[in-house]
Amino acid sequence: MMTSRFADPSEAVAHFSARLALYTDVSDVSAAMATGDPGFTLVDTRADVAWDQARVPGAVHLPRTRIAAEAAALVDPSRPVVVYCWGPGCDGAAKGALEFARLGYRVKEMAGGIEYWIREGFAVETADGARRSPADPLTAPEGAPTCAC
16 A cells, blocks of 8 residues: 555646656667767766776767866867766765756756666767667666667
8 A cells, every 4th residue: 555645746747847857868879970960069977997898879079077177178078978887786876966966057867877878778978989778678678779768
């Protein structure tokens, strides 16, 4: 039996509207990146060693600890920013998003990070070139280009 109350519909609208203003998912980012001009700058906030291991094609590398000092030189402040880190068990992207917001950028966090980018079967860049893993059927539908959510 559920012991907590359900939110009033107006509370739910406010909550989910705010959530969608602050988060996006890997499928939506991939689709936007495929257009050639997604309307935002994708920023990988992980450390150098993580960037070297694998990264989302087209992302800008700006580790979270260097955002305050280097963002203005690397990321156009008039363009929205989407940040990502390792995955749902990591707060690096949230911390990076906070840094960008403090600098006056419009920002969203890519929920799932690079973990879900890879698990959904999207390509990554590595030192050895591009690679793609098969989609994990627990995170993406088999044989479909997107979840269509």
